[in-house]
Amino acid sequence: MGFFEKYLSLWVALCIAAGIVIGKMAGAEIEIISRLNLHSINIPVAILVWLMIFPMMVQIDFRSLKNVRNNSRGLMLTVFVNWLIKPFSMAFFGWLFFHYLFEAWLTPEQAGEYLAGAILLGAAPCTAMVFVWSYLSGGDANYTLVQVSVNDLILLVAFIPIVQFLLGVTDIQIPMNVLVTSVVVFVVVPLFLGFLVNQWILKIRGEDWLKKVFMPKLKPLSVFALLTTLILLFAFQGEQILAQPLNIALIAAPLIVQTYFIFFFSWYVGRKFLKLPYCINAPAGMIGASNFFELAVAVAIALFGLDSGASLATVVGVLIEVPVMLSLVGFANRHNYE
Numbered sequence: 116m117g118f119f120e121k122y123l124s125l126w127v128a129l130c131i132a133a134g135i136v137i138g139k140m141a142g143a144e145i146e147i148i149s150r151l152n153l154h155s156i157n158i159p160v161a162i163l164v165w166l167m168i169f170p171m172m173v174q175i176d177f178r179s180l181k182n183v184r185n186n187s188r189g190l191m192l193t194v195f196v197n198w199l200i201k202p203f204s205m206a207f208f209g210w211l212f213f214h215y216l217f218e219a220w221l222t223p224e225q226a227g228e229y230l231a232g233a234i235l236l237g238a239a240p241c242t243a244m245v246f247v248w249s250y251l252s253g254g255d256a257n258y259t260l261v262q263v264s265v266n267d268l269i270l271l272v273a274f275i276p277i278v279q280f281l282l283g284v285t286d287i288q289i290p291m292n293v294l295v296t297s298v299v300v301f302v303v304v305p306l307f308l309g310f311l312v313n314q315w316i317l318k319i320r321g322e323d324w325l326k327k328v329f330m331p332k333l334k335p336l337s338v339f340a341l342l343t344t345l346i347l348l349f350a351f352q353g354e355q356i357l358a359q360p361l362n363i364a365l366i367a368a369p370l371i372v373q374t375y376f377i378f379f380f381s382w383y384v385g386r387k388f389l390k391l392p393y394c395i396n397a398p399a400g401m402i403g404a405s406n407f408f409e410l411a412v413a414v415a416i417a418l419f420g421l422d423s424g425a426s427l428a429t430v431v432g433v434l435i436e437v438p439v440m441l442s443l444v445g446f447a448n449r450h451n452y453e
Contacts, residue, residue: 127434130342134349135356145350148421157416159347165305166340167409170333172309173316173325174246175264186258189385189395193262196381196403197240198273205237205373206230206281212369220365225424229366232428234281235415237373238274240266241405245398248405248440252447254398262402267306270407274298278414297414341409341433348412348430351421366431374439378404386452393453400447405440408433 138145151158213226213233221229241248249259275298316325349356356363378400385396411429419425 126338126342127345127437130345131349131434134346135353137346138350138353139357141350148347157421160344160413160416160421161300163340163344163347164301164409164413167337167344168301168305169309170330170337172305173313173333174260174330175267175306175309176260176313186255186261186395188389189258189391189399190261190265192381192385192389192391193399193402194265194269196377196384196399197266198269198277200380201240201373201377201403202234202238202277202281204376205369206234208369208373208376209233209237212365212372217365217368220361225362228419228424229362229428231282231419232366232411232415232425232432233369233373235278235411235425236370236406236408236429236432238277238281239270239407239411241402241407244436244440245402245405248401248444249398251441251444252397252401253394253451254401255394258395259398259402262398266402267302270302270410271298274302274410297410297417301410301413344412345430345433348416348421348426351426356427362427363431363434366428367435370428370432370435371439374404374435375443378443382447393447393451397447397451401440401443404443406432406436408436 148157148159209230213221213229217226245263246259248254249256275295313325316329320329381400381403382396385391385399391399408429411432412426415423415426415429
């Protein structure tokens with residue numbers, strides 16, 4: 116784990132503070148960036164998200180799909196939790212906290228937008244940072260590649276209908292063209308480019324050069340893009356955060372509950388009922404608990420705007436992601452049963 120990845124929680128906190136300060140100092144002038152849109156996609160954010168996603172996409176080797184039968188039970192658990200449990204449990208926890216437990220502190224409009232952001236997070240299981248969580252918890256590297264490959268393929272067809280259904284339940288109208296464009300821009304395009312670069316490097320340089328030379332140089336771009344995106348997002352949210360700091364904690368509560376619920380559900384089903392080996396069970400829990408927050412943030416911005424409550428909720432998801440997932444990595448390492 117590199118220096119920046121190791122202290123990512125600290126960098127996230129500093130960038131959030133910097134974003135708030137910049138937003139406060141710049142005032143309305145910073146809104147110029149929010150108007151740099153093309154087909155409802157914010158161009159600066161799109162570039163940053165591509166930089167975040169691309170290093171992960173280059174790592175994916177779709178040839179690993181041929182090994183899917185070797186890990187069929189673990190993959191079955193992953194698919195079941197990610198697509199039949201996680202989106203709906205997140206919608207439930209979001210509704211429970213925002214519309215019921217926190218009703219006294221939130222307006223109906225705030226509750227609806229925060230729920231929308233939570234749903235976008237719940238419908239986007241992790242495809243990037245799971246490589247880090249799997250490595251730190253001693254997970255099987257080949258299985259993690261299979262997980263990510265299958266997850267990306269399912270994401271292309273399942274994300275839109277799940278989000279449309281769950282957000283439709285909350286009476287929020289979904290512009291289908293924006294949602295489709297977001298998935299194409301933030302998943303299909305970088306996935307395709309990553310595949311081409313992967314194949315080109317393997318052909319002219321080989322797998323060893325890809326892993327030991329190219330990826331270490333490319334990975335800092337992802338962290339830089341993530342931190343820059345946080346500064347931008349919190350610059351737009353600065354006024355709201357300073358005016359209502361309690362809302363950050365209110366948003367974080369159901370997201371934290373969801374993360375622990377999904378991990379432990381997957382962990383105990385995999386261990387007790389499916390009898391999965393630790394090196395398969397640990398990453399299975401990690402990929403479900405973590406989120407593809409780059410996509411969730413991008414879609415929230417495209418659908419609701421940079422300064423919306425939905426975008427704020429997805430950004431809070433980024434805020435809690437690293438410390439919560441590191442605690443789960445610690446749990447997995449302490450309970451390694453192999």
